[in-house]
Amino acid sequence: MPQLIDFILHIDEHLVTIVNQFGNSTYLVLFLMIFIETGVVILPFLPGDSLLFAASALAANQAFNLNIWLLLAVFFAAAVLGDSVNYEIGKRVGLAASNNSFFGRFLDQQKLNKAEAFFNKHGGKTIAIARFMPFIRTFAPFISGGSHMNYRKFIHYNVLGGFLWVALCCTAGYFFGNIPVVQDNFSLVVLGIIGISLLPIIVTYCRGRLNRKPESL
Known part of the structure; x- marks a missing residue:
């Protein structure tokens, strides 16, 4: 875990090493990193945004x-393909999630039924918006597959969300990543990116807690 934290906070330095070591194969390494983050439901902690x-x-340099x-x-290809694989994993194991020793920790049949109703109503928006939320973007396609969300609807918003996510993060990095103050404080920038990404989750959690308080009185 300390090595992972160090990699995330100093990802710019580690990327330089990867580029120098792998040359043109760097594209394959980067593809695999994003594909694994979005496609493997048990690895939601990889540094997608900062990467x-x-x-x-x-x-830009x-x-x-x-x-x-x-x-x-x-x-873009890694993000879309990763989510598609994640969807298929959810579709195949979703119905048996409550009996699965690992996935049962996160999902049971009742949760899947609620997820199916939720995705039928808001699924597309959820897939697109979840791209900008660490952890959530890994589980959203899994749940949508497990709840048998229509694949055409899923892939439409999967492509849209992937395009917006890649375009915004890469544009920001390309135009602002080499500003001296950003380079000198890159670890703080990475923490800021993570913080902004987690903000919607924190706000949603706080709202949920506040809404529960009146009911418990």
Whole structure:
């Protein structure tokens, strides 16, 4: 865990090492990192937002042989394919989640029934918005698959959310990542990105707690 935290906070330095070591194969490494974060439901803690930002910042620096347009394509493909695989995993194990020793910790049949009703009403919006929320973006496609959300509806918002997520994070990294004050305080920038991403979750949690208090009185 300490190594993971160090990697996230100093991802810019680690990316330089990856680029120098792997050369053109860096695109494959970055593809796999985003694909695993979005596609493997048990690994929701990988640094997706900060990775997109840092890689795009390197692409803006001519000292590194990274093409921003190729990065955009690689990240977009990884995000869409990862969520699609996650959807299929949820679809195949979702109905048996309550009997599964691992997935049963997160989902049971009652939760799946509620999730199915929720995604039928708000599913598309949830898939697109969840892209900008760490952890949530990993479980959203899994739950949508487990609740048998219509795949055409899912892929539509999957593509939309993936495009917006990659475009915004990469644009921010490309144009702001090489500003001296950002480079000198990159760890703080990464923490800021994580904090902003988690803000909607925190607000939703606080609202839920406040709404429960009157009922308990």
